[in-house]
Amino acid sequence: MSVDHWHFPRPVLAQEYIASFERGLSAARGLFARRRMGKTEFLCKDLIPAAESAGYQAAYINLWDNQDDPGSALVAALQQAASPKGVSKVLADLRRPVRKLKAGARLPGLGEGTLEADLGTEPGAPIPLLTQAMQQLDKKRKKLLLVIDEAQVLAGKKNSVFAHALRAALDIRKDFIKVIFAGSSETTLRSMFARPSEPFYNWAGLEPFQLLGYEFVQAMVHKVNEVTRKPLSMEDATHAFQELRNTPEFFRRFLNQYLANPLAGAASALDTVKQQVYGDQDFERQWQELLPADRAVLEMIAMGGKDLFGSEARTRMAAILGLDEPVKRSTPQNALSRLMNKNLVTRLEHGRYQFEDESFADWVRHRDT
Structure with a gap:
C-alpha cells in the first residue's frame, strides 16, 4: 500500500476511538465536521488501520457517492467484509444495471479491497440481502468496525425503511459490530439521533470532529x-x-x-x-439554482444576521427582494428549511444559523465586490 507523504497521522486520536469501543460502554459514535476538514482522511488513513491493528476487520462506505441507493451500497460493503467472494452474487441479486456504487472494506491479511460497481434506479431488495450479510458476519463472529461516512444521507425519508432495518440488525450485534457515523451536516445528524421518530434515535452520541490546527x-x-x-x-x-x-x-x-x-x-x-x-467551487451555479428568498436568507446569514424572524430582519429581507412591505415570518422559515435540506446551512441553536461551507459564505459576502 502506497504511503501518502502529505498525510498528517493522528494515532492518538484514532486510539481514543478504538479504546472507547473496547471499554464496551458504547457500540456507536457520531462525529461531524464540515467538508474538506480532514474527516474522511482520518477515518480511512488513521482510524481504520488502528482498528485493524486492534483485531477488527473494517468496512468503509461513503454515502455521498451513493445517495440514490445507500441501502444497496451499505449491503455491498457489509457483504464484502463478510465474504469478499460473494459480492458479485449480491449485485446480481439486487438486479441492478450498472451506474455507480463505491464501497470499501479492508480485510486483515488481504490489504485493502475496494468495490466499484454501478447501481441503477430499478428497485432492488437490500433488506433481505442485509439480513444475509449479517448472518454471514454472525458465523465469523469477528469484530467489525463499520464506518459510515456522510451518514446523514440515511436520514432521507425514502431511506427510512432500510434505516430501521439497519438499526435492528446492528442492535442485536453491538457486542462485535461497532459503528462510526460521520457526516458534514450537523443539523441532520442531530436530527437522526435526537428525534424520537428517527430510526437511530438515541443510538449514538454526537460530537464535533477534532479539527487540525x-x-x-x-x-x-x-x-x-x-x-x-x-x-x-x-x-x-x-x-x-x-x-x-x-x-x-x-x-x-x-x-x-x-x-x-x-x-x-x-x-x-x-x-x-x-x-x-x-x-472554482461552482458557487455561482448553486446560487442561481436557489429561490430569491433563499438567496436573501443566505446574504443575511453571511453578513452576520442572527434574528431572521424579527421585524427588522423581515424588512431587510423585503428590501433584498425588492418588496415594499416586510415579508411574513413564514418566508424566512420556509427558506431556512430548504437551505438546511440542501445542507447549505446548519442551525447552531435557536435563532442562530451558519453556512455548512465557510467558503460559500465568503463567496456570498464578496460576490458583488
Whole structure:
C-alpha cells in the first residue's frame, strides 16, 4: 500500500476511538465536521488501520457517492467484509444495471479491497440481502468496525425503511459490530439521533470532529522545507491557514502552489488559491439554482444576521427582494428549511444559523465586490 507523504497521522486520536469501543460502554459514535476538514482522511488513513491493528476487520462506505441507493451500497460493503467472494452474487441479486456504487472494506491479511460497481434506479431488495450479510458476519463472529461516512444521507425519508432495518440488525450485534457515523451536516445528524421518530434515535452520541490546527501546519511546513530551497516560514503558513478558514484541503492547495513557484512567494500562492477556492467551487451555479428568498436568507446569514424572524430582519429581507412591505415570518422559515435540506446551512441553536461551507459564505459576502 502506497504511503501518502502529505498525510498528517493522528494515532492518538484514532486510539481514543478504538479504546472507547473496547471499554464496551458504547457500540456507536457520531462525529461531524464540515467538508474538506480532514474527516474522511482520518477515518480511512488513521482510524481504520488502528482498528485493524486492534483485531477488527473494517468496512468503509461513503454515502455521498451513493445517495440514490445507500441501502444497496451499505449491503455491498457489509457483504464484502463478510465474504469478499460473494459480492458479485449480491449485485446480481439486487438486479441492478450498472451506474455507480463505491464501497470499501479492508480485510486483515488481504490489504485493502475496494468495490466499484454501478447501481441503477430499478428497485432492488437490500433488506433481505442485509439480513444475509449479517448472518454471514454472525458465523465469523469477528469484530467489525463499520464506518459510515456522510451518514446523514440515511436520514432521507425514502431511506427510512432500510434505516430501521439497519438499526435492528446492528442492535442485536453491538457486542462485535461497532459503528462510526460521520457526516458534514450537523443539523441532520442531530436530527437522526435526537428525534424520537428517527430510526437511530438515541443510538449514538454526537460530537464535533477534532479539527487540525497548529501542529498540522507545523508538520506540513517541515515537509515543504524538505523539498524546496526557499523555505516557507511558519508565520506565512499560519497566516495562509487562517485566511483559508483553517481548511486542510485548501491549505494543501496553498502548499502545492507555493512549491510550484516558490520564488513568487507565499502571498502570491495564497492569492492564487483564494481565487481558486472562491471562483472554482461552482458557487455561482448553486446560487442561481436557489429561490430569491433563499438567496436573501443566505446574504443575511453571511453578513452576520442572527434574528431572521424579527421585524427588522423581515424588512431587510423585503428590501433584498425588492418588496415594499416586510415579508411574513413564514418566508424566512420556509427558506431556512430548504437551505438546511440542501445542507447549505446548519442551525447552531435557536435563532442562530451558519453556512455548512465557510467558503460559500465568503463567496456570498464578496460576490458583488
